[in-house]
Amino acid sequence: MDTHIDGRSITRVRYETRLRELTVTGVRQLTPHLIRIGLHGDFGGFQSLGFDDHVKLFFPDPETGILTLPVMGAVSEGPKPVMRDYTPRQFDAKSQTLDIEFALHDAGPATLWAMNAKIGDTLNIGGPRGSMLIPQTFDGHVMIGDDTALPAIARRLEEMPAGTPVCVVAEVDSLDDRLHFNTRADLRVHWVYRQATQNNSLLEALRGLHLPQNDLHIWVACESSQAKLIRTHLIEDHGARPQWIRASGYWRKGDAGAHDTIGD
Numbered sequence: 001m002d003t004h005i006d007g008r009s010i011t012r013v014r015y016e017t018r019l020r021e022l023t024v025t026g027v028r029q030l031t032p033h034l035i036r037i038g039l040h041g042d043f044g045g046f047q048s049l050g051f052d053d054h055v056k057l058f059f060p061d062p063e064t065g066i067l068t069l070p071v072m073g074a075v076s077e078g079p080k081p082v083m084r085d086y087t088p089r090q091f092d093a094k095s096q097t098l099d100i101e102f103a104l105h106d107a108g109p110a111t112l113w114a115m116n117a118k119i120g121d122t123l124n125i126g127g128p129r130g131s132m133l134i135p136q137t138f139d140g141h142v143m144i145g146d147d148t149a150l151p152a153i154a155r156r157l158e159e160m161p162a163g164t165p166v167c168v169v170a171e172v173d174s175l176d177d178r179l180h181f182n183t184r185a186d187l188r189v190h191w192v193y194r195q196a197t198q199n200n201s202l203l204e205a206l207r208g209l210h211l212p213q214n215d216l217h218i219w220v221a222c223e224s225s226q227a228k229l230i231r232t233h234l235i236e237d238h239g240a241r242p243q244w245i246r247a248s249g250y251w252r253k254g255d256a257g258a259h260d261t262i263g264d
Contacts, residue, residue, distance in 0.1 A: 008137060014130040015047050019069060024121040025097065031177045033104045033147055035114050036089065039123060043096045050131030051156040052221070052248070054085040054259065057100070058124040059109035069124055084110040085250075085259045087151040088128065098125075103147035134246065139214040140165035144202060144230060146194075147172055148250040149221035150179060156219075157183035169209065171202050171222070200226045203233060217244050224249025224260045231262055 026038030048055075059082045060067045068081045090099040102114035113123070136159075143153050143166065153168060160166060162184035171192040172178060178191055192205045202222060218240055220227050231247040234240040242263075249260035 008135050010135065011133040012130060013047075013049060013133065015128060016045060017127055017129050018045065019124060019126045020046075021122055021124050022098070024117050024119055024123065026119065027117050030101065031172075031179065033173055033177050034150065034179070035102045035104060035117075037100050037102065037114060037117055037123075039098045039100065039125075040096055043091070043093065043098065046091065046093075046098075048088040048091055048128050048131065050128075050133055051087075051159060052152040052219070052246075053088055053128040053131050055088055055100075055128055056083045056126040057086050057110060058083050058126070059113050062109050062112070067124070070126070082109050083126075084108070086110070087155065089151045089155060101151040103150070105147065132246075134217060134219075136161055136164060138217040138244070140167070140212055140216050142167045142169070142211060142216055142218040144169045144206070144218070144220045144222070145171070145250075146202065146222040147177070152219075152221060154179060154181055157181045157185055157187065160185035165212070167211065169202060169205055171205075200229060202226060203230050206230065206233060207237075211238050211240075213239065215244070216240065218246070220245065220247040220262070221250045224252040224258060224262070227260075227262045 020041055022039035022041035024037060025040045028036045030036055058069055061082050068079045070081050086100050088098055089101045102110060104111050104115060145153055150170065160183055164185040166185045166187050168189045169192060171194055173194050181187060190205060190209065192201045195201055218234055220230050227247045227249045231245055234245060235242055247262035249258060249262060252258035
């Protein structure tokens with residue numbers, strides 16, 4: 001399905017969803033708070049065309065140690081699966097491998113699994129269910145997010161055509177948590193360092209930032225309540241068009257497993 005917004009077409013693509021059991025083939029510490037896990041397995045039919053797609057990862061219950069998987073197309077009355085949403089960072093169809101990056105902050109099941117992952121371990125995933133393809137024909141792009149958004153930001157930047165103006169505002173813990181982005185885009189990065197005394201460091205950074213007034217697509221992903229405030233600020237104070245903002249809550253304070261789409 002295509003949605004036309006001011007002459008630009010945003011395409012939504014749906015995929016057949018299936019479960020896969022994958023094997024860990026590599027573990028790499030990218031920064032003190034970001035780990036890349038390489039996975040191999042049967043990826044027949046796997047597609048991920050959108051930079052901010054998400055797959056479901058399934059983990060053992062932290063209390064019982066039991067892994068519960070969903071039954072596709074059926075409603076289960078038993079224990080609910082313990083699952084989290086993650087970005088497919090890089091997929092190689094030839095080698096049948098998928099990289100997923102984990103931001104390490106909470107002590108939830110995903111963080112604990114990633115911190116202890118070793119070659120030969122298994123991980124069950126499902127999806128993606130679909131993609132939303134945002135055109136690259138805007139005058140420029142702004143991407144705003146915290147650590148959890150870095151995999152999607154990095155993937156988008158790798159896909160950008162040469163010379164595309166892109167502004168990234170990214171919140172991390174410290175200087176050591178910065179990433180080097182591989183891109184041909186005309187990139188400006190504003191790193192924001194998390195402060196315990198400041199509830200929304202990203203929003204405060206945006207208040208002092210001048211954004212271009214031309215036709216921009218703005219992408220936001222961070223804690224859910226912060227994403228809502230940032231979206232409102234962009235519309236009211238920067239004059240951004242609501243239809244050209246894609247804002248998501250990649251987690252919610254008190255609920256790291258949440259994934260919210262922010263809109264009107």
